Amino acid sequence: MVTDGKDFSRGNLRTYLSSVFGENVEILSIKPIGASTEQKDEHADDIKGWGYGIPIVIDLKVESSTSRVVLSTMRPGGFGHDHFSDRAGVLLWQHSAFNRLKNHVKSLDVGAFTLDGRLKSLGDCNEFFILTEFIEGNPYHRDLDRLKATKQLTDLDITRCRALSSYLTEIHATKSGEKTLYTRRIRDLIGHGEGIMGLTDSYSTALEYVNAESLAEIEKSCVDWKWKLKGFSQRLSQIHGDYHPWNILFRDADDFVVLDRSRGEWGEPADDLSAMTINYIFYSLQTYGRLTEAFETLFDLFWKQYLDETGDEEILSVIPPFFAWRALVVASPIWYPQLPESVRTKLINFIINILEAEALDLKNVNSYFLRGR
DSSP: OOOOOOOOHHHHHHHHHHHTTTTTTTEEEEEEOOTTTSSTTTTOOHHHHHHHSSSSEEEETTTTTEEEEOOOOOSSTTTTOOHHHHHHHHHHHHHHHHHHSTTTOOOOOEEETHHHHHEEEOOTOOOOOOOOOOOEEEEEEEHHHHHHHHHOHHHHHHHHHHHHHHHHHHTOOOOOHHHHHHHHHHHHHHSSSSSSHHHHHHHTOOOOOOOOOHHHHHHHHHHHHHHHGGGGGOOEEOOOOOOOOEEEEEEESEEEEEEEOSSSSEEHHHHHHHHHHHHHHHHHHHHHHOOOOOHHHHHHHHHHHHHHOOOOOTTTHHHHHHHHHHHHTTTTTTTTTOHHHHHHHHHHHHHHHHHHSSSGGGGGGGGSTTOOO
């Protein structure tokens, strides 16, 4: 579906085309592509059935001349077209690119259907933006910064850890049956520019702690994981998609809001669990060289709370590539240029070892930091 709003009408179409041509337009006929010229215009007042995924030919009159145009949309359903933003991206690109190629059919405009059935022009847009409300609050990473400096765990740290874990329990309880979408999310995890291969591409191959051979082995292991996870589509759940301490604002003890939801509404719950708990590992490695003390307490508590509330032991068997992705982020010389090489080395070891594991061993996380585990 292009929109969940009302059917777009012939009148709305006429208003839109008049804005595109800068003149009052008279619509002479509306037919689906392939219909004969003699076919009766049976849907004069309701073109929804033709317009959603089926190109329609519109004959129109502008002043004293006639013209013929085609209005097309894209159907959802796999092949990277699952989200309306995917389809918008393709159509926006087509409008930009069609007119730059010799002998290509010209694009007159690109537009969108509004919730109330109107057609809105976007043809003169260059970049897009989002406008959100402003919320006061303290980013959760400041709590971790304080723990790193003081090494003193407080009751508030425990309270917030429990709240953050229970929030995931709540949102992950909403499931979806779209099997192809789960497959797409795993494919994106491995091959998307923001995923594992996008991260490995950002690493120099002349680093002391990782080389091209190691990065290639990481990618090969992730391809194997892609096929392992293909049969877990029943796990598709509502997720945040970028649930880390910089995207969480606490307004009070356990009252928080989340920011910057990313990469789709649905996905694998392990995405959110790895995004948060890799940071307990990351901060502990910087502070102690291993997972221990306050950060180990929070890591264990977060996991225990989640597993107790969900009973989802299966998540331990699907999380390795998600942890590999998040570890590639925090080990990155681009995102964290001042990180000690010893920490990066342990994170790379973690990635290699976790990808070789059948499942995450919560009791032996420190063993993953050793080369040749």
